[in-house]
Amino acid sequence: MTSPLEQKIRITGPSVVTANRTWDGTVVYRTATKGWSTDLADAAVVRAVPEARALLAEAVADDLGAVGAYIAPVEIGESGKIAPGNLRERIRASGVTIDLLPVPA
Amino acid sequence: MYAYDEIDRTLIDERVSEFRDQVKRRLSGELTEDEFKMLRLQNGVYLQLHAYMFRVAIPYGTLSSKQLRRLAHVARRYDRGYGHFTTRQNIQFNWIKLADLPDALADLAEVGIHSMQTSGNNTRNVTSDQWAGVAPGEVEDPRIWSEILRQYTTLHPEFSFLPRKFKFAITASEHDRAAIKIHDIGLRLHKNEQGETGFEVLVGGGLGRTPLIAKTIRPFVHGRDLLSYVEAIMRVYNQYGRRDNIYKARIKILVHELGIEKFAEEVEEEWQHIRNSDLKLEAATIEDIRSRFTYPTYAKLPHMPDELRKAAHDPLFERWRKNSVSPHKVQGYSIVTISLKPVGGPPGDATAEQMDALADLADKYSFGEIRVGHEQNLALPHVAKHDLPALWKALDKIGLATPNVNLVSDIIACPGLDYCSLANARSIPIAQELTRRFANHDTADLIGRLHINISGCINACGHHHVGHIGILGVEKNGEEFYQITIGGRADEKAELGTLIGPSVPYNEVADVIEDVVEAYLALRATPDELFIDTVKRLGVEPFRERVYATR
């Protein structure tokens, strides 16, 4: 595996850094205050490669907080709301797209 | 059923405490993710889109009711109340927390279940025929040998860091229900002229990016030499298998690059050195393992009990019986396959409630035993025929009597983009839509045996290459597209499917599959000609013409 930092970074628009929280695997986003949040609204948004690289580097370094960090596209709505930029990220943000078998509450 | 002895119990307990220590070191920062990843994988823990995923082994697909209840407990206590049965006799939990895993493993260890080597570059769960020990005409119970192999491969000091994953499958029946030809090592149990048990050994099968059907490396390896022969194969692979590129690291590539003859020579040379080592299985050792398998004490029962005769008047019962009940080697008993493919449901999923209820039914009707097959269905292997009507009613109540086994809606599907971090496209919703399209049982019956397999990417976890119809998710400009193949099969006549045309977008997949099936209905020579035989007879072209004519 090449480390995510060695891979070529290509971004086409606003992006965030996302990962899974180490102790429980929950989807998290890197914040501007060097932390992680489960809410995409808190994510630090980057728009250029150097910024993205820096955000990713600090995220990867925090291996104890979250794992598998990578850069993911987002869309910024008119109100400034951050939304996932592709299907994969939509599924990560809002869960599976399928009907599960009914599980009694 | 195999009953663990003190040695087996000690080993899995020691494994649990080792992993508990490893998780603790990970969560304290003593281990980096890079160091920990392989350790967690070797305990069946992946990181998926939403969470960690936990894969538990069900060696050769045999479970006791007590074990199934414990799986239900894990689903309920540590996960979201359901589990997913896979094509390799594993069950996966999708939402587990790393911090909870040691406890979950300890709960499972109490009933003799583990997750060792369900992932990672080591020998994986040894799979076998889900009807082992009960199928009529079977040469002998392959699970004895599966268990011998399970033990031999577990924490193997030489082969725990192979170039890539390594999978065994064993069958002892003429009809191969274990898909041995698409495994790294496939073993077909048979007897030589002296009546001694041995194996045809196949090597180098696999799907993924480079699908290859396994080749026979030796037509007969005596049972007592099984481990030394296998060790010779693995040693050659460990040393010469490619490690520079994970897509070329499976043994199939080594066999393919060297050629089967050359590879066989290398193995033969190595084998001659170790054939008479401590790996030679003494009769007493084999007996020892055999003696820890228990079999039910079957009653002497009539072939056609009154209960069955009476129930035959109920067309719904008859439909289920014809579809899901298979002959047993003992008169008066049957094997009942339980479809985990309800209309609109995710293939292979079962809720904790279903697992518990099924465990109770197994106690009542199947000597407390359950089987797991590679088609992502379950089975009750020893049901007295006179109990069939009552069992059917009980299964129906818990949503487990869908009479679609081996029919078009009995779809094998991988988790795809809903769960899997490697996916290009979703698999489960495609399967769900197809089960809705083919929900009418009369239509499905008319179509007959037809296997649809779906994978969300080229890793081929859903075995799309060997589906009669295979559906593979690919990505085109950020959109989900699907390639469709026909004519594959996974059994003793294993073959890879052929692409029928350009890939189609998500919304059109179900239409295309309907068209393929309609084309088959129009093209088949007689109503008994199966889909797969029609494709064999006519090739892909007539299908392509009909399906793509209007597209």
Added chain:
Amino acid sequence: MPLVRGGNISQDDFVQLADDAPLPEKGAVLVSAARFLADPQVLLQRSDRLGVIWPNNRDLDDLVPHLERIAVVALVFPTFRDGRAYSQARLLRERYAFRGELRATGQVLRDQFVFMLRAGFDAFDVKKQTDAEAFGQTVKRYSVFYQPTGDGRLAAPFRRLQLRHSESASL
């Protein structure tokens, strides 16, 4: 990197020589396979002990004829995920009856100690101090083993047969 030998952290009495470093008059040296094969005699003739670092992608054939006169064979784990040296170790011990020190080098981590011991290693160039200190504890993690290897531990099949014999003897 701490060296664990005989279960304890101990002084490494071997000096690792670069390929172009002059050969010292005295003292145990550890050399690369390339240096060794370039002129085995010059190294073997010395009165002090010799160790050879053997890469994991090279057959043992060129090493085998010299084994009796080599004190240490160091096998390499470029990463702990690359398991080729386990096969080399077993071959050296079990097939070629190498009785000298078999040393694991490279990314040698705690969680592989048991595998390494079972494959025949008896010295460990451990990557982390904490792992080296935990050696004694870690190798006690497992008390049962399914496979026979050349390490002398009684594997499960044989242990079971013994148990059976003693059970039937005590009846």
